[in-house]
Amino acid sequence: SSTAQTARSESYFALLRGLVKDSGFYAIASLTSPLVMLLLSPFLARTLSHMDYGALAVLNTIVTLVTGVSALGLAPAFMRVYAYDCKTAREQMDTLSTLTLLLLIILLPITTTGVIMAPWLSAILLGSTRYSGAIQVGAVLVLTQNLTIPGLSWLRVERRPALFSTISMMNLLVNAVMTLVLVGALHMGVAGSLVADGLADLIIIACTFPIIFWRAGFSLRLTIATSMLTFGVPHIMNLISGWVLQLSDRYLLGHLVSLSLAAAYSVAYSLGGVTSAAIITPFSLAWWALVYPLAKREDARYVFKLIFRSYSFVLLFATLGLSLFGSSVLDLLFPASYHGQATIIPIIAVSTMFSGLFNVVSVGVSLQRKTWLISLYFLVSALVNIGLNVVLIPVYGTMGAALATLVAYVALALLAYLCNQWIYPVPFEVGLFLAALGIGIALYLAASSLAHGQRMVITWSLYSATLLLYGLSLLFLGWFLPHTRRTHSQNKSEYDQGPT
Numbered sequence: 001s002s003t004a005q006t007a008r009s010e011s012y013f014a015l016l017r018g019l020v021k022d023s024g025f026y027a028i029a030s031l032t033s034p035l036v037m038l039l040l041s042p043f044l045a046r047t048l049s050h051m052d053y054g055a056l057a058v059l060n061t062i063v064t065l066v067t068g069v070s071a072l073g074l075a076p077a078f079m080r081v082y083a084y085d086c087k088t089a090r091e092q093m094d095t096l097s098t099l100t101l102l103l104l105i106i107l108l109p110i111t112t113t114g115v116i117m118a119p120w121l122s123a124i125l126l127g128s129t130r131y132s133g134a135i136q137v138g139a140v141l142v143l144t145q146n147l148t149i150p151g152l153s154w155l156r157v158e159r160r161p162a163l164f165s166t167i168s169m170m171n172l173l174v175n176a177v178m179t180l181v182l183v184g185a186l187h188m189g190v191a192g193s194l195v196a197d198g199l200a201d202l203i204i205i206a207c208t209f210p211i212i213f214w215r216a217g218f219s220l221r222l223t224i225a226t227s228m229l230t231f232g233v234p235h236i237m238n239l240i241s242g243w244v245l246q247l248s249d250r251y252l253l254g255h256l257v258s259l260s261l262a263a264a265y266s267v268a269y270s271l272g273g274v275t276s277a278a279i280i281t282p283f284s285l286a287w288w289a290l291v292y293p294l295a296k297r298e299d300a301r302y303v304f305k306l307i308f309r310s311y312s313f314v315l316l317f318a319t320l321g322l323s324l325f326g327s328s329v330l331d332l333l334f335p336a337s338y339h340g341q342a343t344i345i346p347i348i349a350v351s352t353m354f355s356g357l358f359n360v361v362s363v364g365v366s367l368q369r370k371t372w373l374i375s376l377y378f379l380v381s382a383l384v385n386i387g388l389n390v391v392l393i394p395v396y397g398t399m400g401a402a403l404a405t406l407v408a409y410v411a412l413a414l415l416a417y418l419c420n421q422w423i424y425p426v427p428f429e430v431g432l433f434l435a436a437l438g439i440g441i442a443l444y445l446a447a448s449s450l451a452h453g454q455r456m457v458i459t460w461s462l463y464s465a466t467l468l469l470y471g472l473s474l475l476f477l478g479w480f481l482p483h484t485r486r487t488h489s490q491n492k493s494e495y496d497q498g499p500t
Contacts, residue, residue, distance in 0.1 A: 040179055044193060047183055055126050055134070056190045062125065063138045063194075065243055067145045070110050073235025073371075074099055075149050076288065077228035079157050080366055083292035085227065097216035098224045100150045100209075107143045114139025137194040144201035151208025156285060164285075167207050175200035234371040241378030245385050245408060249401040252389045257397060265398040268341035271326050272348025275318045280356035283311060287359055288366075295367050301426045308360045308428045313436060313474045315353045320440045320470050322349045324447060324463040328456065344402035346444065351402070354409040362416035364424025373419055381412040436477050443470050 048056065078099045086092045114121070118135035122128060125135075148171075155164040178199050182192030253265055287307075294300050326349065327342035358377075365373050385408035392400025420426065447466040451459040 040176060043180070044183065048189060052190050055131055056193055059126075059131075059134060059138050059190065059194065063141050063145070065240070066110075067142045068239040068243075069236055070107060070142060071103070071146050071149060071232075072106065072229060073232030073238075074103065074228055075153050075232075076235060076366070076371075077232030078150075078153050079288055080231060080292060080369075081224060081228055082154075082157050084295065084367075091224075093216040094219055094221045095224050095228075096150060096154055096212060097219045098221050099153070099228065100147075100212055100216075101218065101220045102225050102228070103146055103149060107146050111139050111143040114142065131190060134190040134194055137191050137198065141194055141198050141201070144198045144205065148201050148204040148208075150212055151204055154208070154212070156288070159290070161286065167204055170207075171200045171203050174203050231369060231371055234375045237375035238378045241375070241382040244382045245378065245412075249385070249389050249393075249405060252386075252393055253398065253401055256390075256393050265341060265344070265401060268330065268344050268398070269348050269402075271330060272322065272345040273352045274322055275315065275349065275352050275356065279315060279318055280352070280359070283356070284359050291363060291366065301424075304360070304363060304426045305428060308357075308426075309432065309478055311360060312357060312433050313478045315356050316433075316436050316440050317467070317471055317474055319349045319353045320444060321467050322346075323444055324466065325460070328460065341398055344398055347399075347402040347406050351406045351409040354406075354413045358409075358413045358416050361413060361420055361426075361428060363426065364420040365416075368423045370423055373423075374416075377412055377415045377419075380415060381408045384408045384411050432477060436474055439473050439477075440470055 044056065078095060082092050082095045086095055115136045118132045118139065119129045122131045122135045152164060152167075155161075155167075175196050178196035179193055182188045182196050186192060188195065249265070249269075294303055297303060323346035326345035327339075330342050330345065331339055362374060362377070365371055385404050388404035388407055389401055392404055394400075396403070417428065417430070443466050447462055451462050454462070
């Protein structure tokens, strides 16, 4: 019995270590993307006119929405069918080929329509036909971005994070270089920036398509296509609701108060959401490639519990660190006109943490093929967010928007947890998480009170000590306390059995 327990412990540790390793590789690409955008944004703002830069921002938002909707949720559907439903390697290859051909069938008419209707779309969306060429490039960009899905999804499900990150970083490098050339040297304006995005996508397509068709061939299996569409189409509502959930607060701030306040809120929001790029996105890329193989294990629910405990504690630690040091970073990097928004950084950080927890506590939806529930979660959360924004922003400004975001993401995670316990119960140790969250809030309030009015050196020293204390507290709650309870339970069981 002792040997079996030791073997299981080593197996769990190996799983967690593999998840951390994969997330680390994905983190390289995830962190590189915002860094490149941070470098390109000032260049584009100085090179393009105010009107052109605004048009580029609107077009990027529209391309993101259309790209997500036209993909019909096929990326998560492919990962489920490939890793969970397929029984043989041939079926997996047929699934990959079906995904690729299905995307081409869906996207070619959409892209052709966008190119033909570009003048009309330019007048409707941007108020002028001068951006017709940029609209045409944007329509092609919808095609190229979606054609990166098969290769990148295949690398994820096969757990090739190093190759995934390498190709993604090549994509970002080409994007940065071509933007400098096309916009800066050749003065192609808005269209040049979009062309640079498309050329970067072609790098991924060129690296993956030949291998896909060499390994998988050209086969379209209608049964597989139906299975993927049935699973994936409900994700469209998730994407639209998520799009509204993330962008409505800035739009409403600009509409109800002022654009300058919306800009200041966006800066603080980006600082408070750092954990999304640093932890949540890399974890999600590794997580959804690992979920389906784990679900086949007899102890899958116990493994999910361990992953939730470890992941949530990492998020809590990062959230406290961001909440403590975020205001100092804001003061150091941004003009004084932005410093007044420091108070919303902790609220956005906690909101981001709950959005990250959603990925784990909603695991049963994908395993039980009830993806329509995710649509319901996002729809309810988006409506809550919009409703609270309309009520709170006129009274409390950016603080009202931040509080609306927090309530919406808490509702998202809570709905997912409650429904998951109904369709696929997992002992997620919510009590342990809430205890750790309460300790973090108490430490933040105490440290902020003691640091008020102190010099930066003293403030940072106090914050560092607080973060260290919180780390030790999480270590006790997450490792020593469960280990002590488990040992006590085993000793009690042996004592109750009596001598043999």
